[in-house]
Amino acid sequence: MKVLVVGSGGREHALAWKLLQSKQVEQVVCVPGNGGTASLERCENLALAVDDFEGISRYSLQNNISLVVVGPEVPLAKGITDYLQNKGLMVFGPTRAGAQIEASKAWAKALMQEAKIPTAKGAVFTEAKAAKSYVKSQGAPIVVKADGLAAGKGVTVAATVEQAQAAIDAIFQGQFGSAGEFVVIEECLTGQEVSVLALTDGLTIRPLLPAQDHKRIGEGDTGDNTGGMGAYAPAPIATPQIMECVQKEVLEKAIAILKTKNIDYRGILYAGLMIAPDGNFKVLEFNCRFGDPETQVILPLLETPLEELMIACVQQRLGDMPPIAWKGGASATVVAAAGGYPGAYEKGKVITGIEQALSAGTNVFHAGTKLLTQQVVTDGGRVLNVTGIGENFDRAIASAYAGIKCIHFEGMYYRRDIGHRVMGNGGMGNG
Incomplete structure (x- = not known):
């Protein structure tokens, strides 16, 4: 079978690498892929954007793609699964309706509260004045979240009320684009x-x-x-x-x-x-x-x-x-x-x-x-x-x-304490 993987990050390289370990997978195509996927045996990159649904659909149908695997959240939130399924393709990834669970923190918060899923106490605001007033009444530390997709960077854990209010201003002033139409404010959890x-x-x-x-x-x-x-x-x-x-x-x-x-x-x-x-x-x-x-x-x-x-x-x-x-x-x-x-x-x-x-x-x-x-x-x-x-x-x-330590490029930075919580305790991992 042939598999098409949508995305260009480390996650997509790992997905392609793992899929190619199966005897059932003869080829993986990555859209658009990266330098690593370009170097994998039996893997090729296709220079299309992740939201070029028509192009991905046409290529998949013409090249007998058995399964499309969608890596990033943005094409899922835009409805790539719905589009490709309507063309008769098999897609791993939720529909646009399902992807709301990530695309809207406000929608997800309401869903969790309705289902009685344990979650932080919080509230949703559509304008800065009410949000700032709520922060003042709750005190700090407190968490301020942009509502939509912000590439993992739309969350501020504010140590002070002033910091929280500055984060509220940044969101409503458009720092995160359309993710700034709502603000979700939550209690700060520890652990x-x-x-x-x-x-x-x-x-x-x-x-x-x-x-x-x-x-x-x-x-x-x-x-x-x-x-x-x-x-x-x-x-x-x-x-x-x-x-x-x-x-x-x-x-x-x-x-x-x-x-x-x-x-x-x-x-x-x-x-x-x-x-x-x-x-x-x-x-x-x-x-x-x-x-x-x-x-x-x-x-x-x-x-x-x-x-x-x-x-x-x-x-x-x-x-x-x-x-x-x-x-x-x-x-x-x-x-x-x-x-x-x-x-x-x-x-x-x-x-x-x-x-x-x-x-x-x-x-x-x-x-x-x-x-x-x-x-x-x-x-x-x-x-x-x-x-x-x-x-x-x-x-x-x-x-x-x-x-x-073998790798070098100009300006390269990495943390030297990854895994610090499990180092030195003889943690055996799995099995």
Whole structure:
């Protein structure tokens, strides 16, 4: 079978890499892909935009594409699944109606409250004066969120009332475009964040291994929020007991409430959780797609062929599949970012050392790269995800850092403390 993957990041490189491990997958086409997908055997890039639905549809129909896998949230929110399904194509990813769960934080908050899914206390505002008044009455710390898609950067955890009010002004003044039509203000939860990505066919929902992301740019989890500077899996804080509760109180309730709204949700449902020290948890947000960089640590540990799980979701027979099989051990990824990220950064810097990192036994998933006359150059803020696997966290993290030390480009920055919560405790990871 031939699979088309929509997107250009590290997540999409990891998806293509994993799909090509199956004997059933003869070719993967990435739209538009990156320098890493261009270098994979049996993989090619197609220079179309992720929202060129007509072009993607025409190519898929002319080239006998069996399955389209949508990586990013923007084309899902714009209705790529609806469009391609109407052309007779098989698509892994929710419809536009389902993608609202990420595209509108206000809609998702109302959904969680209606379904009695544990979530932070909060309120939604359409103008700055009322939002600022609410912040003043609640005090700080407090969380201010732009309503729509803001590339992972529309959330401010405000330490003071003044900081929260400045964030409200920035959102309503258009810093995040159309994401600034509503503001969601929530209580500030404490604990550790965990990402639970689950496969669903709209009837059955099965979680993948829980992962923990490192969102802040600085070591010690300081500085600005980013799209993610590194991750590891399986996250030990999400114990089997907690995962059992997440299944009943979050995942199954979410699918049930979507069904009552006539939303047939098939694809990935990603719950971002905050787990308190006492083990209680609340949902911070839902996303409608694979996480990035969580995918880059989850897929290397997956044993079951990925396309089998995806097709089972699309064909609504996930409940008939055997339990998802996993490799033992742990996985960790470290993001190599462009100097200046998440602010302004330069592109076009030549990258060296990728082959040496691969030879050292690490996986290098390209994110913001492109291939120029046989040279790989930087083409984004998060440039590479260097992923190590090992029998425990110490070895997986050491492998990732051994790989990233082989790599160089001008201005390259990476955090040196990815996995600090699980280092040195002999954490065995999965199995």
